[in-house]
Amino acid sequence: xxxxxxxxxxxxxxxxxxxxxxxxxxxxxxxxxxxxxxxxxxxxxxxxxxxxxxxxxxxxxxxxxxxxxxxxxxxxxxxxxxxxxxxxxxxxxxxxxxxxxxxxxxxxxxxxxxxxxxxxxxxxxxxxxxxxxxxxx
Amino acid sequence: xxxxxxxxxxxxxxxxxxxxxxxxxxxxxxxxxxxxxxxxxxxxxxxxxxxxxxxxxxxxxxxxxxxxxxxxxxxxxxxxxxxxxxxxxxxxxxxxxxxxxxxxxxxxxxxxxxxxxxxxxxxxxxxxxxxxxxxxx
Amino acid sequence: xxxxxxxxxxxxxxxxxxxxxxxxxxxxxxxxxxxxxxxxxxxxxxxxxxxxxxxxxxxxxxxxxxxxxxxxxxxxxxxxxxxxxxxxxxxxxxxxxxxxxxxxxxxxxxxxxxxxxxxxxxxxxxxxxxxxxxxxx
Numbered sequence: 001x002x003x004x005x006x007x008x009x010x011x012x013x014x015x016x017x018x019x020x021x022x023x024x025x026x027x028x029x030x031x032x033x034x035x036x037x038x039x040x041x042x043x044x045x046x047x048x049x050x051x052x053x054x055x056x057x058x059x060x061x062x063x064x065x066x067x068x069x070x071x072x073x074x075x076x077x078x079x080x081x082x083x084x085x086x087x088x089x090x091x092x093x094x095x096x097x098x099x100x101x102x103x104x105x106x107x108x109x110x111x112x113x114x115x116x117x118x119x120x121x122x123x124x125x126x127x128x129x130x131x132x133x134x135x136x137x
Numbered sequence: 138x139x140x141x142x143x144x145x146x147x148x149x150x151x152x153x154x155x156x157x158x159x160x161x162x163x164x165x166x167x168x169x170x171x172x173x174x175x176x177x178x179x180x181x182x183x184x185x186x187x188x189x190x191x192x193x194x195x196x197x198x199x200x201x202x203x204x205x206x207x208x209x210x211x212x213x214x215x216x217x218x219x220x221x222x223x224x225x226x227x228x229x230x231x232x233x234x235x236x237x238x239x240x241x242x243x244x245x246x247x248x249x250x251x252x253x254x255x256x257x258x259x260x261x262x263x264x265x266x267x268x269x270x271x272x273x274x
Numbered sequence: 275x276x277x278x279x280x281x282x283x284x285x286x287x288x289x290x291x292x293x294x295x296x297x298x299x300x301x302x303x304x305x306x307x308x309x310x311x312x313x314x315x316x317x318x319x320x321x322x323x324x325x326x327x328x329x330x331x332x333x334x335x336x337x338x339x340x341x342x343x344x345x346x347x348x349x350x351x352x353x354x355x356x357x358x359x360x361x362x363x364x365x366x367x368x369x370x371x372x373x374x375x376x377x378x379x380x381x382x383x384x385x386x387x388x389x390x391x392x393x394x395x396x397x398x399x400x401x402x403x404x405x406x407x408x409x410x411x
Contacts, residue, residue: 005309005378005385035142037176037272039311039376043387045327051236053182053228058217062225063232065214070207070344077339080332088336091327095337099325100376102176102237104142104272111142111270113180133385135311135378137274137411172279174313174409188373190319190365195354199362200369202351207344239313239374241279241409248279248407250317274411 004031006134012122015086017052017060021110021118024134028105031136038110039135040118041100046090047122047130048097054117067093067123083124090123097121105136141168143271149259152223154189154197158247158255161271165242168273175247176272177238177255183227184259184267185234191254204230204260220261227260234258242273278305280408286396289360291326291334295384295392298408302379305410312384313409314375314392320364321396321404322371328391341367341397357398364397371395379410 006027012018028038042049053059071092074085081087101118104111112118120130143164149155165175179186190196208229211222218224238255241248249255257267280301286292302312316323327333345366348359355361375392378385386392394404 005380037174037274037311039378041376041378041385043385043390045325045333045387045390050232051182052232056217056219059225059228062215062217063229066208066212066229069214071340075340077343078336080330080336082330088333091333092337092340095324095326096233096370098235098372102239102272102376103178104176104270106142111178111180113182113268116180116182131387133378135376137311174311174411187369188319189369193354193356196362196365199352199354200366203345203349203366206351233370235372239315239376239409241313241315241407243279248315248317250319250405253317253319 004136008132008134010120010130010132012120012130013127015122015125016064017119017121019054019117019119024118025110027134028110028136029108033136034108035106037137038103038105039100041133043131043133045094046124047120048094048099049101050097050119050121051101051116052119053115055115086125093123141273145269145271147257147267147269149257149267150264152259152262153201154256154258156191156254156256161255162247164271165247165273166245170273171245172243174274175240175242178270179236180268180270182231183261184257185231185236186238187234187256187258188238188253189256190252192252223262230260278410282406282408284394284404284406286394286404287401289396289399290338291393291395293328293391293393298392299384301408302384302410303382307410308382309380311411312377312379315407316373317405317407319368320398321394322368322373323375324371324393324395325375325390326393327389329389360399367397
């Protein structure tokens with residue numbers, strides 16, 4: 001039996017969106033189920049998941065500009081800054097976006113819309129290795 | 138075997154919340170499983186999903202007023218406006234709410250709380266046809 | 275067969291985050307499945323779910339301070355205040371965070387990251403009894 005849980009390791013270069021749609025699609029294609037639910041879970045509180053438009057890269061920079069304004073680095077209302085001025089903002093951004101996503105699949109293909117990509121949203125400026133658990137059921 | 142994946146087509150008249158609880162409940166009632174998990178996935182990046190209060194309609198207008206202030210149409214920080222001043226705000230609103238929802242069911246009934254309704258949140262002003270995939274597992 | 279749906283009752287003392295990771299872990303440990311997906315669903319629209327940093331308690335107070343600024347109690351743009359000035363802000367906060375979460379598990383243990391805890395985010399000031407449905411599949 002092919003495993004129904006796969007751990008993906010992602011290496012964003014720093015803050016911003018990282019498209020990993022193809023990696024998820026490959027897990028689904030390699031799985032034993034033709035039809036089912038693919039659940040993604042990010043094992044961090046400073047990075048999160050978003051499904052976003054995959055056509056125009058300015059969508060990603062605009063999204064980042066919005067969050068940078070909404071949750072400013074070094075905001076004085078934050079007490080928790082053990083890892084720097086982007087520490088607490090990263091946790092807030094994670095709370096505002098998603099920690100898990102459920103995406104149905106059929107014929108071993110994710111049922112994403114035409115313009116949908118799956119992104120890891122890294123909220124820290126420094127590069128981190130991030131882990132996403134993929135469950136097929 | 139009744140299908141475990143159903144595609145719902147929704148036709149919001151424009152920006153705002155569209156209650157489609159009954160359509161999801163009908164899919165669950167028609168399914169082969171008495172107990173399980175119902176997952177909803179919206180196949181768009183300009184519309185999203187929210188579970189909200191279903192009793193007082195001012196909750197919906199208040200929610201919309203909040204988002205209109207938080208993510209203003211035509212905000213100058215946005216570069217992406219290929220489809221107009223509500224284009225990028227729609228993507229941001231989608232990132233701030235949900236692309237997928239998981240709702241358990243038992244005895245072929247969704248385990249929603251008394252005051253919970255399932256809504257498509259359309260973020261574009263113009264009417265669009267939206268697709269939500271329902272997975273029962 | 276052990277039940278695959280368990281109802282948890284949580285009693286937050288008022289607004290803020292309540293860690294209930296251990297209660298979810300106990301449901302998973304007591305279940306019949308060694309590996310699978312644990313889905314949480316909160317049956318309310320004034321409380322929500324977040325996965326957050328479980329080490330430094332200032333993360334929780336900072337998160338609350340952020341939301342209190344973003345969605346102020348008694349904001350004049352809100353019409354819906356049947357239950358008081360924190361009524362509509364509670365619904366908005368719930369829309370901005372999560373109503374459901376999917377967390378894979380293996381060997382009867384949740385695959386949470388080292389620093390991740392599962393929290394009920396109560397948005398009302400008064401104490402309420404809250405129900406979270408846990409589904410194992």
